[in-house]
Amino acid sequence: MLRIAICDDEQEAVESHKKAVEAALGLLRAVGEMITYTSSDNLFCDIVEDGFHFDLILLDIEMPGRTGMELAEQLRPVLPHVKIIFITSHVEYAIDAYELSIFRYVPKNDEGKKLFNALTDAIGLLMLEDGKVYTIQTSSRLEKIPYREIYFIERDGKNASITWEKGVSKVRGSLQQIYEELASEEFIFIDRGCIVNLIHVMQVKNSMVLLENGASLPISRSHLQGVKEQINTYWGMHI
Structure with a gap:
């Protein structure tokens, strides 16, 4: 409610x-x-x-x-x-x-x-x-991160780092693997090494994505046109 x-x-x-x-x-x-x-x-x-x-x-x-x-x-x-x-x-x-x-x-x-x-x-x-969470589970920890609190996810060597409202959480696995686990249209690649949450995108300018938390992330040249199209399609469908 x-x-x-x-x-x-x-x-x-x-x-x-x-x-x-x-x-x-x-x-x-x-x-x-x-x-x-x-x-x-x-x-x-x-x-x-x-x-x-x-x-x-x-x-x-x-x-x-x-x-x-x-x-x-x-x-x-x-x-x-x-x-x-x-x-x-x-x-x-x-x-x-x-x-x-x-x-x-x-x-x-x-x-x-x-x-x-x-x-x-x-x-x-x-x-x-509302309601979606990403779960990180290892032998020593269980962590649930609401989708709405995730700002972006970056490649961290062979693993990944999730930047969200409460800080940064490390995840074992490739970006592609995490992207497939999220299985949600609000997450898109802006570069081979970075996924952003469209919910928090405030602006796209000069090949950069500005997020609600103040982060400014570069869009690779090969992804630029696709990112713009995905954002337009996403907001056109949902709002």
Whole structure:
């Protein structure tokens, strides 16, 4: 079940956004629990002090107390995978929203279809990420790594290293073997020695892939066109 928070200091806006979330959940046949807030401070306290978890947060930027921008920055270390959709009437915030890795920015004066599309994209991606794990098992250890937490996998001599949310885990086996074990379309080769998780790709520029965790990885010349096509196909199919 997805946990979704809606925060806007205007109750009318909260109710409107709630209906949009319900419509998106219905379209995707997803199950979600919603909690609504008219105070950013209350949302902050529930998450930071009481340990509430959310997969998706809809945030108004212009609010009394903590602004949506301030709240997003403060929540990122606590909920590193949360998807945040900003809703605001001030266009100039879009650049700052990008710098905070905000999932989507929706202007208030044009929120109808754009908000619904943003919600279906976010919920669709969350459903795609949910539940898959890669298991590393040896005689001395058993480790399960959620797919959604894997950023990239690199060749490490005759073995491999998985860079994920909690650090780096070593795996015995070739990259090709691990790729086949993952058996999931969100993982692609960008070089003979590197696999990336498309879920975390933020940008492809100048033969480099920029990931959500700040990593910048080179794409080999022979893989460049294929990588671009795979990314376009992947997002076209899923969001």
